[in-house]
Amino acid sequence: NAGVTQTPKFRVLKTGQSMTLLCAQDMNHEYMYWYRQDPGMGLRLIHYSVGEGTTAKGEVPDGYNVSRLKKQNFLLGLESAAPSQTSVYFCASNDGSRVVKLFFGSGTQLSVL
Amino acid sequence: AQSVTQLGSHVSVSEGALVLLRCNYSSSVPPYLFWYVQYPNQGLQLLLKYTSAATLVKGINGFEAEFKKSETSFHLTKPSAHMSDAAEYFCAVTNSGAGSYQLTFGKGTKLSVIP
Secondary structure, three states: OOOEEEEOOEEEEOOOOOEEEEEEEOOOOOEEEEEEEEOOOEEEEEEEEOOOOOOEEOOOOOOOEEEOOOOOEEEEEEOOOOHHHOEEEEEEEEOOOOOOOOEEOOOEEEEEO | OOEEEEEOOEEEEEOOOOEEEEEEEEOOOOOOEEEEEEOOOOOEEEEEEEOOOOOEEEOHHHOEEEEEOOOOEEEEEEOOOOHHHOEEEEEEEEEEEOOEEEEEEOOOEEEEEEO
């Protein structure tokens, strides 16, 4: 049982380039989330999804887009990367209950030069 | 919206000493509160949760936290620190919106354990 898998684990981009981060979960969870983690800032929610075909904005959505075409996958896209998007990105999932036990992936370290 | 504040971005304790990591919450309704732990180069994992069933909550690895409404606090404690406890700890609170629930995290407290 793999849980939540993120690819890639590391990536370096030049300013203006685009990329997609993939998150896959095998727990049949309804809810999926993308967070970014920056030193001294904790985790901030970028976008989330409450089910296949749905997405919603979180706290810091600007510069990112997401898609949830399949229940098990949640994609995070950067159309035109900026140095301010240098961060560690985490995907997480849960079953949608108020007792929010999140299952996290191991993260993607992204550097934008 | 509910929020949490963690006091102290970095805490150092000696091995065997008491661990106390502080978290205060701001909530207009009874909150659901959580502590998550992040070991180096890993994602976060749930340590313990408060869902109003009991004010003293026990978690994994000997950690516990006490919900104190009068102090709006949910501090994390462990009687005796072990080297393996060195990690970053995040307090979090459930927020709801548009029929869904999300977690709002504090900024984290990095725990160092000195041999």
